[in-house]
Every structure is written in structure tokens, then in C-alpha cells.
Amino acid sequence: MPGLEHYLILSALLFCIGLTGAIIKRNAVVILMCIEIMLAGVNVAMVAFSRFITPLQLGGQLFTIFIIIVAAAEVAIGLAIILALYRKRQTVDTEKTDFLKW
Amino acid sequence: MMSNIPEIVFWLIPGLPLAAFGIVFLGLRVLRLKSGFAALLSVSATAASFGLSLWTGISMLSAPGTSSLDGFNWFSSGNAITVDIGLLINPLTAIMLVVVSTVSLLVQIYSIGYMRGDNALNRYFSFISLFTFAMLFMVMSNNLLVMFMAWELVGLCSYLLIGFWFHRPKAASAAKKAFFVTRIGDFGFLAAILILFSSTGTFSIEGIHQAAASGIVSSAAITWAALGIFFGAMGKSAQFPLHTWLPDAMEGPTPVSALIHAATMVAAGVFLVARMFPLFEYSETALSTVAIVGGITALLAATIALVMWDIKKVLAYSTISQLGYMMLGIGLGGPGVALFHLFTHAFFKALLFMGAGSVNHSTGTLDMRNMGGLARYMPWTCITFVIGALSLSGIWPLAGFFSKEEILAAALEGQPVLFAIALLTVFITAFYMFRAVFTTFGGSYRGRSKPHESSAAMLLPMLVMAVLAVCAGWLNATGAIDSLLDDGTKHAWTTGIFGVFTHSLTWISLLMAAAGIFLAWAIYVKRWFSAERISSRFALPYFFFINKYWFDEIYNIIIGNKLLNKGIFSFFEKLDERVIDGAVNGIARLTSSTGSFVRRAQNGRLQTYLLFFAAGLAILVLMMVIIS
Numbered sequence: 034m035p036g037l038e039h040y041l042i043l044s045a046l047l048f049c050i051g052l053t054g055a056i057i058k059r060n061a062v063v064i065l066m067c068i069e070i071m072l073a074g075v076n077v078a079m080v081a082f083s084r085f086i087t088p089l090q091l092g093g094q095l096f097t098i099f100i101i102i103v104a105a106a107e108v109a110i111g112l113a114i115i116l117a118l119y120r121k122r123q124t125v126d127t128e129k130t131d132f133l134k135w
Numbered sequence: 136m137m138s139n140i141p142e143i144v145f146w147l148i149p150g151l152p153l154a155a156f157g158i159v160f161l162g163l164r165v166l167r168l169k170s171g172f173a174a175l176l177s178v179s180a181t182a183a184s185f186g187l188s189l190w191t192g193i194s195m196l197s198a199p200g201t202s203s204l205d206g207f208n209w210f211s212s213g214n215a216i217t218v219d220i221g222l223l224i225n226p227l228t229a230i231m232l233v234v235v236s237t238v239s240l241l242v243q244i245y246s247i248g249y250m251r252g253d254n255a256l257n258r259y260f261s262f263i264s265l266f267t268f269a270m271l272f273m274v275m276s277n278n279l280l281v282m283f284m285a286w287e288l289v290g291l292c293s294y295l296l297i298g299f300w301f302h303r304p305k306a307a308s309a310a311k312k313a314f315f316v317t318r319i320g321d322f323g324f325l326a327a328i329l330i331l332f333s334s335t336g337t338f339s340i341e342g343i344h345q346a347a348a349s350g351i352v353s354s355a356a357i358t359w360a361a362l363g364i365f366f367g368a369m370g371k372s373a374q375f376p377l378h379t380w381l382p383d384a385m386e387g388p389t390p391v392s393a394l395i396h397a398a399t400m401v402a403a404g405v406f407l408v409a410r411m412f413p414l415f416e417y418s419e420t421a422l423s424t425v426a427i428v429g430g431i432t433a434l435l436a437a438t439i440a441l442v443m444w445d446i447k448k449v450l451a452y453s454t455i456s457q458l459g460y461m462m463l464g465i466g467l468g469g470p471g472v473a474l475f476h477l478f479t480h481a482f483f484k485a486l487l488f489m490g491a492g493s494v495n496h497s498t499g500t501l502d503m504r505n506m507g508g509l510a511r512y513m514p515w516t517c518i519t520f521v522i523g524a525l526s527l528s529g530i531w532p533l534a535g536f537f538s539k540e541e542i543l544a545a546a547l548e549g550q551p552v553l554f555a556i557a558l559l560t561v562f563i564t565a566f567y568m569f570r571a572v573f574t575t576f577g578g579s580y581r582g583r584s585k586p587h588e589s590s591a592a593m594l595l596p597m598l599v600m601a602v603l604a605v606c607a608g609w610l611n612a613t614g615a616i617d618s619l620l621d622d623g624t625k626h627a628w629t630t631g632i633f634g635v636f637t638h639s640l641t642w643i644s645l646l647m648a649a650a651g652i653f654l655a656w657a658i659y660v661k662r663w664f665s666a667e668r669i670s671s672r673f674a675l676p677y678f679f680f681i682n683k684y685w686f687d688e689i690y691n692i693i694i695g696n697k698l699l700n701k702g703i704f705s706f707f708e709k710l711d712e713r714v715i716d717g718a719v720n721g722i723a724r725l726t727s728s729t730g731s732f733v734r735r736a737q738n739g740r741l742q743t744y745l746l747f748f749a750a751g752l753a754i755l756v757l758m759m760v761i762i763s
Contacts, residue, residue, distance in 0.1 A: 056746050064742075131739035 040081035047074030061115045061125040065108065072104045140194055142204055145222050148187050148232060149272040152239075155180035156264035162257055177260040178243045181267055185240045188232035188271075195229040203277055203341065215336070223277030223340060230474055231274035231406055234481045235399050237603070239267045241596035242394040242485065248592030249390050249492055259299060263394070266292035270399050274406060279328045280338045286324070286371070289403060290317050293395050297387040309383035316380040320370015324407075327363025330356055344413040354417065361414045361421035364407060365428075372404025372458045375432040379686050381455055385447040389492030392447060397454050397488050398481035405461045405477050409470035426466025430553045432459030435684065437563040441570070442670075442680040445501045446491045449571050453527065454484055456560060460542055463557060468545025475611050476542060479534035483526035483604035489597045490520035494575060496593070497586040503571060508580040513588045517576045519601040524572050526604045528565035528648045531635070536645075537608035540635065543644055561644055565651025573659035 051071030055064050076097045083093025119125055159173045206221035273285035298310030334356045335346035373381035384396045415421050433456045440452035457480050465473035493516040495501055510517040526533035546554040635641045657663045670677040
């Protein structure tokens with residue numbers, strides 16, 4: 034029977050994989066996917082805490098649903114931005130989109 | 136104690152010229168006075184001052200005494216320092232008041248004729264009034280600090296009036312030079328004031344004299360203070376080695392030279408030493424320094440005057456030489472002797488300058504080589520100039536004779552070297568004065584423009600001055616001035632106008648003066664000897680004289696170039712370049728190099744920022760782990 038630590042380790046692994054991907058990947062779509070992985074890691078931790086620490090309340094699980102909804106909205110906006118970027122620059126390579134600096 | 140004169144009179148003496156200055160100076164721009172009105176105002180203010188000064192002088196003669204007016208508080212700092220603007224009227228002051236107001240009045244009247252047609256007459260008369268105020272206030276002040284202020288004000292007026300025609304570069308630079316060189320002396324004066332204040336705790340002249348007499352001031356402090364005061368006097372009175380400014384000051388209008396650079400301001404140094412003489416009495420060193428510097432100056436300047444061709448330069452070097460004479464007199468015989476010479480010198484030297492101005496007005500030149508034969512064209516100028524020259528040469532019974540005789544007598548008492556210098560100077564003085572007289576008024580005219588006699592406004596003051604140059608000496612023939620000053624160093628030399636012939640010294644000095652005049656007559660009138668032959672025969676001394684002993688050149692090279700340009704100025708230039716600019720530039724460079732290093736973080740890539748977020752988060756987590 035897996036305990037709280039196991040879930041938390043899984044959650045941390047997911048989060049770190051997502052974070053690493055978000056930092057090192059160049060393709061904006063992949064970065065968006067990596068952010069989804071990080072969110073999934075967080076969701077795992079939420080559900081695990083809810084299950085193991087306050088089993089009679091559903092606050093953590095409710096929050097997870099919220100996160101999933103918000104992530105869906107975020108993906109919609111993020112993809113729209115990437116699409117707009119592609120139209121403007123004909124690329125989704127973040128190495129080439131460094132025009133945030135002055 | 137002169138109780139018959141109300142106090143307000145003493146305040147009015149300097150106050151009236153100050154008021155005239157204020158009105159005329161405002162008149163420059165604000166009131167837009169007519170220049171004739173400005174002249175009238177200045178002259179009448181000075182005339183009133185002159186009347187009041189004369190009143191003071193006459194009542195001083197009948198009832199000598201000292202009156203001290205406390206005046207009002209100028210400022211005070213803590214409990215230790217209070218500075219009052221007050222007046223100290225004693226016989227010395229009374230004599231100076233009469234001299235200054237007389238010469239100032241006559242010179243202003245002369246200026247009306249001399250400066251006619253100048254387009255800056257208001258400025259001229261406002262400065263002359265300011266000068267008259269400052270000079271009168273200086274001799275009356277009872278407080279060294281206030282006196283120093285007036286002393287500087289006098290120097291400022293000298294600067295403004297030398298540079299009156301400031302559009303001429305020579306006049307502008309002469310004004311600057313006069314200001315700087317006298318400032319060097321003023322440094323000594325200021326240092327002396329501070330020494331005296333720190334050892335006596337007061338700026339009051341009487342207080343300092345009492346402190347010195349009571350012996351609470353160490354003799355070293357007295358000596359240093361006296362030397363400092365004398366250094367200030369050397370600057371103002373153009374004593375060797377600070378004499379170089381006075382000949383250049385001749386760039387100013389001639390009436391200014393007569394008033395400031397012959398009669399009054401340059402004599403302020405002598406007055407200062409006389410005012411502080413009780414200090415000098417306690418310091419043998421200071422007194423002999425005064426005498427030696429005076430003797431050197433008297434001879435040195437007289438030799439330069441021998442070879443000058445500019446008539447005002449001759450008179451300027453003559454003034455330096457006579458001021459040296461006064462210093463010699465004060466060092467050897469006390470203030471009475473020197474003040475008497477100051478008194479007579481003011482009149483005959485102002486007269487000579489007025490004569491030079493009159494000649495300049497008529498011929499348009501100051502070079503004696505372009506003059507000659509002017510006696511025919513300007514008889515009155517000639518007569519008054521000759522009277523002045525005779526008086527300066529020390530011919531009986533003119534004023535210069537009596538005062539010069541007292542100085543010689545003082546030197547005769549145990550100072551053989553200084554006596555020899557003084558006697559030699561008598562001979563040289565007589566020679567160069569009559570060289571000037573004969574080349575200017577004798578022979579035939581060598582200039583181009585047609586000479587003419589000057590206007591009455593110029594001649595009248597000259598005639599009055601000539602009368603004074605004849606008679607002023609009789610005042611002390613029976614010792615009136617000596618007993619008035621009562622300095623305890625009186626000479627048994629005051630035996631009446633005719634009594635002087637009982638002394639052998641009288642015959643010796645008259646012989647020297649007559650020899651000088653005769654030699655000038657032989658060379659420049661009879662031409663028994665050629666001046667060129669003599670100068671080539673004595674080529675080496677001539678070379679020294681004509682180059683004025685290279686004082687200007689030496690100062691330019693050693694002080695100007697080596698010390699200031701290469702030393703102090705370049706040091707500060709380097710300091711400015713390296714240290715100050717270096718610090719400013721260094722900070723800027725540090726900021727910009729830090730910036731260019733740090734700005735690599737801001738590369739505009741989102742992922743780099745994300746990396747920093749992650750790193751920051753990792754550090755925070757690590758810290759939380761470590762703390763808990």
C-alpha cells in the first residue's frame with residue numbers, strides 16, 4: 034500500500050521534469066506541455082494531501098478540479114499566443130524570440 | 136580733550152563723502168544724473184569734510200588730546216569677540232585728516248578740468264568719493280579689524296581707478312597687478328591682526344597698545360605682529376621688494392595718481408606703522424627692519440628714476456623713493472619725523488603729478504623726449520612744477536627741506552650707512568627732478584601737437600598746492616608737529632625757519648641738493664657733458680637702472696612661472712585631473728562596467744528568467760530546510 038511519501042515523490046518528480054523541460058526546451062509548444070506536466074505534479078500532491086491528511090473533507094480535490102479548468106483555459110490562451118507569435122515571426126523557437134529586452 | 140567739537144562732526148567727516156558716493160553711484164544708472172551735478176556733489180561733500188577736518192586739526196593744535204568714540208556695535212560672536220565701529224581721534228589722525236581732505240578736495244577740483252569730456256565722469260567721481268570716504272575712515276578707525284576693512288576698500292578704489300580706462304589692456308593689467316601685489320602685503324597685516332587678537336583678546340588699537348605696554352604680550356608675538364604690520368605697509372606703500380606695482384599704476388588718470396598713488400593711499404603704510412608705533416617701540420628687530428627696508432627702497436627707486444623717460448614714471452619712482460625715506464625716518468626717528476615728511480610730501484608730490492597731468496593734457500604725451508621748451512607755452516604749470524621740484528629736492532625754505540632735514544638728522548644719530556644712503560638719495564633726487572624739469576620745460580619744443588596752458592580749473596588747485604608746498608614745512612620749523620605727536624623721540628632740530636643754518640648738516644644737505652641740480656643743468660641745459668657718453672661710460676649701472684633691476688622679470692620667472700605656473704597651478708591642475716576627475720570618472724566607469732556585466736542577465740529570453748525563478752525557489756526551499 035503506497036503512503037503519502039510515495040505520492041509526494043511522484044509529484045516532485047513530475048514537477049521537476051516539467052520545470053526542467055520548461056527551462057531547456059526551445060519549442061514553445063513543448064514548453065506549454067511541460068507547464069502542464071508541472072500542473073499535473075501539483076495536482077497529484079493536492080489529491081494526496083487531501084486523501085491522507087483530511088480524508089473527510091474534499092477541499093484539496095475540489096482545488097484540483099479548479100486547477101484543471103484553469104489549465105485548460107491557460108492552454109487555450111497560451112496556444113493563441115503561440116499562434117500569434119508564429120504568424121508574426123514564422124517560428125516558435127524561443128531562442129529567436131528574445132525581443133523582450135530593450 | 137577737544138570737547139568743543141560735537142561728536143557728530145567726526146562722523147560727518149567720512150560720512151559726507153560716503154553719502155556723495157551713494158548718490159553719485161546710484162546716479163550712474165538709476166537717477167541718471169548729469170555729470171556736472173555728480174562732480175559738484177562730490178566736490179561739495181569733500182569740501183565740507185575738508186572744513187570739518189580743518190576744524191579738528193586747528194582745535195587739535197590749540198588743545199592736543201585724544202578722544203575715543205565708541206560708536207556702535209558691528210557684530211559680536213560669543214562673549215569673546217565684539218567688534219565696534221568706533222573712532223579714535225588723536226593728533227596723528229588729525230594730521231592725516233587734514234592731508235587727505237586737502238589733497239582730495241584739490242584733486243577733485245583739478246579733475247573737473249582734467250577729465251572734462253570723459254564719458255564716464257559719474258563713475259569717476261563716485262569712485263573718488265568712495266576713496267575719500269575709505270581713506271578718512273581708515274585713519275579715524277579705532278579698531279584694527281574695521282581699519283583693515285577700510286584699508287581693503289582703499290585698495291579696491293585704487294584698483295578701480297587705475298583701471299578706470301579698462302578698455303586699455305595695459306590699464307586693466309596694471310590694475311590687477313596693483314591689487315595682487317598689495318594683497319600679498321595685506322596677508323601680513325591680517326596675520327598681524329590675528330596674532331595681536333590671540334595674545335591680547337581685543338581688536339581695539341588703544342587696547343592693544345595698553346596690552347603691549349603692560350607686558351602681558353610676549354616679545355616674540357610683538358615682533359612678529361610688528362613685522363606683519365610692516366609687511367602690510369610695504370605692500371601699500373610700495374616698499375622694496377613689493378614696489379613693482381606703483382610704476383604700473385601710472386596707467387590710471389593723472390589726478391588719480393596725484394591723489395592715490397602719490398599723496399594718500401601709498402602713505403597709508405607709513406600711517407599704519409605710525410599708528411601702531413607703540414608696538415614697534417618694543418621690538419628693536421622690527422624697527423631696524425623698517426629703517427633698512429626704507430633705506431634700500433629710497434636709494435633703489437631713486438636710481439631707477441634717473442633713467443626713466445616717462446614723466447609720470449619718474450614721479451612714480453620718486454614717490455617710492457620718498458616713501459622709503461619716510462620708512463627710514465619712522466625706523467630711526469619715530470612717527471613724528473615720518474609724519475612730517477608724509478605731510479609735506481603729500482603736497483609737493485601731488486603738485487608735481489598735477490603738473491605732469493597738465494603737461495600731458497597740453498602735449499598729449501608723457502614721454503619727456505617729445506616735450507621741451509614748455510616754459511614758454513605754459514608758464515604757470517612751469518612755475519608750480521619747479522616749486523614742487525625744488526621742494527622735493529629739499530631746497531630751503533620750501534616744505535621738503537624741513538622734513539627731509541629731520542630724517543637726515545635722525546639717521547645721523549649712529550646710523551652712518553643709512554645716513555650715507557639718505558644723503559646720496561638727496562643728491563640723486565635733486566638730479567632726476569631737475570633732469571625732468573630741464574627736459575620738459577627747458578630747451579625747445581620737440582613734440583608735434585601745439586602746446587597750450589591748461590584751464591583755470593586745473594591751474595587753481597595747482598597754485599594752492601604750490602603755496603602749500605612752500606609753506607607746509609614752516610609748521611614744524613618750531614616743532615609743532617613733533618610736540619603734537621609727542622612720541623618721546625623728538626629732535627632738537629626744530630630751531631625755526633632761519634635757525635636751521637646753525638647746523639652743519641643743513642649746509643651739507645643743501646650742498647648735495649644744489650650739486651644735483653647743478654649737474655642736471657650742466658648736462659641737460661649747457662650740454663657740457665653728453666648724457667649718452669655718461670651712460671655708456673657707466674654701462675653696467677645704467678644697464679641695471681634702465682631695466683629696473685629686473686624685478687618684474689625676476690618675479691615673472693621665479694614666482695609667476697616657476698612657483699605658480701609650474702608649481703602650485705600645475706599641482707592643482709594635476710590634482711584636478713587625476714584625483715577629482717579620476718574619482719568622478721572612476722565611479723562612472725565602475726557603474727557602467729557593473730551594468731554591462733549585470734545586463735547579461737537581462738537577455739530577453741523568457742526561459743532564462745524562468746531559470747532564475749527556479750534557482751530562487753530552490754534557494755528558498757534549501758533555506759527553509761536548513762532553518763527548520
